[in-house]
Amino acid sequence: xxxxxxxxxxxxxxxxxxxxxxxxxxxxxxxxxxxxxxxxxxxxxxxxxxxxxxxxxxxxxxxxxxxxxxxxxxxxxxxxxxxxxxxxxxxxxxxxxxxxxxxxxxxxxxxxxxxxxxxxxxxxxxxxxxxxxxxxxxxxxxxxxxxxxxxxxxxxxxxxxxxxxxxxxxxxxxxxxxxxxxxxxxxxxxxxxxxxxxxxxxxxxxxxxxxxxxxxxxxxxxxxxxxxxxxxxxxxxxxxxxxxxxxxxxxxxxxxxxxxxxxxxxxxxxxxxxxxxxxxxxxxxxxxxxxxxxxxxxxxxxxxxxxxxxxxxxxxxxxxxxxx
Amino acid sequence: xxxxxxxxxxxxxxxxxxxxxxxxxxxxxxxxxxxxxxxxxxxxxxxxxxxxxxxxxxxxxxxxxxxxxxxxxxxxxxxxxxxxxxxxxxxxxxxxxxxxxxxxxxxxxxxxxxxxxxxxxxxxxxxxxxxxxxxxxxxxxxxxxxxxxxxxxxxxxxxxxxxxxxxxxxxxxxxxxxxxxxxxxxxxxxxxxxxxxxxxxxxxxxxxxxxxxxxxxxxxxxxxxxxxxxxxxxxxxxxxxxxxxxxxxxxxxxxxxxxxxxxxxxxxxxxxxxxxxxxxxxx
Numbered sequence: 001x002x003x004x005x006x007x008x009x010x011x012x013x014x015x016x017x018x019x020x021x022x023x024x025x026x027x028x029x030x031x032x033x034x035x036x037x038x039x040x041x042x043x044x045x046x047x048x049x050x051x052x053x054x055x056x057x058x059x060x061x062x063x064x065x066x067x068x069x070x071x072x073x074x075x076x077x078x079x080x081x082x083x084x085x086x087x088x089x090x091x092x093x094x095x096x097x098x099x100x101x102x103x104x105x106x107x108x109x110x111x112x113x114x115x116x117x118x119x120x121x122x123x124x125x126x127x128x129x130x131x132x133x134x135x136x137x138x139x140x141x142x143x144x145x146x147x148x149x150x151x152x153x154x155x156x157x158x159x160x161x162x163x164x165x166x167x168x169x170x171x172x173x174x175x176x177x178x179x180x181x182x183x184x185x186x187x188x189x190x191x192x193x194x195x196x197x198x199x200x201x202x203x204x205x206x207x208x209x210x211x212x213x214x215x216x217x218x219x220x221x222x223x224x225x226x227x228x229x230x231x232x233x234x235x236x237x238x239x240x241x242x243x244x245x246x247x248x249x250x251x252x253x254x255x256x257x258x259x260x261x262x263x264x265x266x267x268x269x270x271x272x273x274x275x276x277x278x279x280x281x282x283x284x285x286x287x288x289x290x291x292x293x294x295x296x297x298x299x300x301x302x303x304x305x306x307x308x309x310x311x312x313x314x315x316x317x318x319x320x321x322x323x324x
Numbered sequence: 325x326x327x328x329x330x331x332x333x334x335x336x337x338x339x340x341x342x343x344x345x346x347x348x349x350x351x352x353x354x355x356x357x358x359x360x361x362x363x364x365x366x367x368x369x370x371x372x373x374x375x376x377x378x379x380x381x382x383x384x385x386x387x388x389x390x391x392x393x394x395x396x397x398x399x400x401x402x403x404x405x406x407x408x409x410x411x412x413x414x415x416x417x418x419x420x421x422x423x424x425x426x427x428x429x430x431x432x433x434x435x436x437x438x439x440x441x442x443x444x445x446x447x448x449x450x451x452x453x454x455x456x457x458x459x460x461x462x463x464x465x466x467x468x469x470x471x472x473x474x475x476x477x478x479x480x481x482x483x484x485x486x487x488x489x490x491x492x493x494x495x496x497x498x499x500x501x502x503x504x505x506x507x508x509x510x511x512x513x514x515x516x517x518x519x520x521x522x523x524x525x526x527x528x529x530x531x532x533x534x535x536x537x538x539x540x541x542x543x544x545x546x547x548x549x550x551x552x553x554x555x556x557x558x559x560x561x562x563x564x565x566x567x568x569x570x571x572x573x574x575x576x577x578x579x580x581x582x583x584x585x586x587x588x589x590x591x592x593x594x595x596x597x598x599x600x601x602x603x604x605x606x607x
Contacts, residue, residue, distance in 0.1 A: 270361045277595035
């Protein structure tokens, strides 16, 4: 099954709706418009479907706005994946003349809404169904500005595995947390009740806050320099947040809790290459994992192993398509 | 008496490091930061070990303050506003608390769902309820001496109700919410309440650094006066107008101005606090 580029839907929007018809997942909707692209490969496993969420050209530029609506029908298991990391290109100014003008101007330019790349996703998950949102990480290039808003509405017996991760940029180009701004909101509701709202803001101090701090009243000799993103996040180049909720995550969660409990930290002189943490939310009904790694591969490899218990939920062949 | 004196007097009380809030058992992730080997990370090569550790301590305070200002200060502001607006009801015969309580519970619940960190939640709740108790036991007028007016009696009732709801586990009683309620009830202006909130966070980090022996007591005072002061000022001025948005809308358009976590590394280390083989702090 492939995507249909609908004539009537607005730019950059997509709609996925699926239902179970005698152990086969059928898409009643699978439509998208440029630059968003949805692809669904054939899947052998009963009750399981995979959709790749992609963009034409393999990246997003400043001003791009993508909106995706997802409805996971009763007893379906839907995997939402990507092919390669979501690349967010540098913010572009409106036109060349003003760019040239701006460069010579000493005034800092406020980043307008137009320059921001926005991705939003609204998901509803029906009873006994599950969503596995396991994309590759977002990679923001130098000076890029990215906003991601994801909202998930679960029925009481629904499940979710949601991974949201970001890298420090193109290391081959010398980028190391050099983007302007990354803002990501993940909000999970269960039967209308908010159970978790994860908001991550990674922003480099802008030119105007630097100026403001330089002109502040206190004496200049003792003041600490502003901390850049790189200062704050070193030595790691990849940060991840994984949220698990619902009955179909129990196996994986139990394994992770057991693993976490065995950790005992003795005083170290230097940080480890990889770190992870586990915490319960909503009175133990949900779990949030955070991880950081010196290399993105370290983080990916850890998650592939940590979530291997999902093989029995989504199928071995299907799980193989995740964390490639 | 002059209201400036009144406010200053209350601020002096609240800034007392002997205030029984239990903040001395909290290091807000600083102990874990050191154990994980991050203290000597910053500018380690150029300076000696002692200098590097001091630099690491300041770096932690900077990043922690930045995160706390952006994630918690909006809750102080909203809670303060809810209690502060009681002043407008002065003179009315019966002041209804239900609407205010309902709002405070919503705010408290939002903080709970946004704090995805059981160690931080534990510390925040312990200190929050301590503030409510402090008000009830330490800041209300002693009976007999009372020429207590209608408004302050009403505020005492509100604080009591909130305290019992926390005790009865009807709500969480998180520190930023309780701080906003307390300062609002004591008539401290919002800006002062915000400033003191962040100052106390920074001072508590420094005092945990002294107890962990990463810096000395003189150095701690010096840092507090010279290095931390501009940091606190900058964070207040940057975040003073920020609100949670829960009483308006949480729509994407307003998203740039809403509470957020800004330091995922600090969060991971703070959650890992309990995994330390030995530890002296509770968070």
